[in-house]
Amino acid sequence: MRTFLKWAGNKQRIVERIDELLPRGKRLIEPFVGSGALFLNTDFASYLLADSNRDLIDLYSTLQSEGADFIDFCRPLFSPENNTPDAYYALRTRFNQTTDRRLKSTIFLYLNRHCYNGLCRYNASGGFNVPFGRYKKPYFPQAEMEAFWAKSQQAQFCHADFATTIKAATPGDVVYCDPPYVPLSSTAHFTSYSAGGFGFDQQLALVAAAKAAAHRGVPVLISNHATPEIEEAYAGARIEHFQVQRYISADADNRNSVGELLALFLP
Numbered sequence: 568m569r570t571f572l573k574w575a576g577n578k579q580r581i582v583e584r585i586d587e588l589l590p591r592g593k594r595l596i597e598p599f600v601g602s603g604a605l606f607l608n609t610d611f612a613s614y615l616l617a618d619s620n621r622d623l624i625d626l627y628s629t630l631q632s633e634g635a636d637f638i639d640f641c642r643p644l645f646s647p648e649n650n651t652p653d654a655y656y657a658l659r660t661r662f663n664q665t666t667d668r669r670l671k672s673t674i675f676l677y678l679n680r681h682c683y684n685g686l687c688r689y690n691a692s693g694g695f696n697v698p699f700g701r702y703k704k705p706y707f708p709q710a711e712m713e714a715f716w717a718k719s720q721q722a723q724f725c726h727a728d729f730a731t732t733i734k735a736a737t738p739g740d741v742v743y744c745d746p747p748y749v750p751l752s753s754t755a756h757f758t759s760y761s762a763g764g765f766g767f768d769q770q771l772a773l774v775a776a777a778k779a780a781a782h783r784g785v786p787v788l789i790s791n792h793a794t795p796e797i798e799e800a801y802a803g804a805r806i807e808h809f810q811v812q813r814y815i816s817a818d819a820d821n822r823n824s825v826g827e828l829l830a831l832f833l834p
């Protein structure tokens with residue numbers, strides 16, 4: 568199943584590899600759900616899906632509760648008239664000003680498919696600021712939204728920081744963490760999913776939360792770049808290395824194959 572959003576760090580291409588390492592359990596918890604590639608392609612009885620991006624979680628909650636009505640409400644925005652810079656910037660302004668959750672979710676979907684590279688980036692005051700993407704005919708992900716809606720009936724969505732989400736895990740749960748990756752070099756800084764960024768202190772806080780969860784009987788699997796600092800921080804976990812093709816990178820030199828790892832913290 569394909570995700571309906573374009574998302575930096577989307578795990579679509581490596582879900583099988585992740586699923587092979589993921590211990591079994593009743594509920595899968597994803598504190599950094601993003602576009603939800605693993606959720607869509609695994610078979611747990613239930614899911615707790617969280618992210619610190621409120622617009623993302625509001626979109627999922629709206630689709631979950633409204634289903635086909637919401638999909639019908641979104642479709643008209645994907646028209647040739649709305650695929651121009653003027654229409655794009657007018658809708659982006661509306662998105663940044665409206666407090667209507669349903670309208671905001673609709674425009675968030677439109678922005679995701681019409682903005683530059685499908686990026687999700689905000690300025691310091693929280694305004695979405697990605698420029699127009701100039702696509703010939705942006706795709707309306709009707710089938711992908713329908714599939715997401717059907718599967719979302721097993722899920723609970725939550726707008727939360729990872730620390731809060733991981734604290735909610737109890738034995739029987741399995742946690743998969745896909746945080747913004749540690750940069751490969753000082754010029755590769757793609758960590759702007761939401762205002763605030765994700766620094767090395769947060770990478771260490773994530774390791775501490777994973778170790779605490781494992782101590783409570785909950786296995787935690789984490790994805791990241793295989794840098795020496797990360798390997799040191801993950802000492803004690805079972806680590807698997809592999810190479811991945813990257814498409815979104817601030818550093819053109821890193822667009823090719825990069826070393827990643829999966830670290831499993833077991834109870």
Ligand SMILES: C[S@@+](CC[C@H](N)C(=O)[O-])C[C@H]1O[C@@H](n2cnc3c(N)ncnc32)[C@H](O)[C@@H]1O
Pocket residue numbers: 574575576577578579598599600601602603604605617618619620727728729730745746747748760761764765
């Ligand atoms: C690498 S992406 C996850 C990609 C996802 N696995 C997928 O397949 O699309 C990282 C996600 O972490 C979220 N995020 C960043 N900082 C966070 C934090 N402190 N707590 C929770 N989520 C956070 C971002 O909004 C983003 O959606």
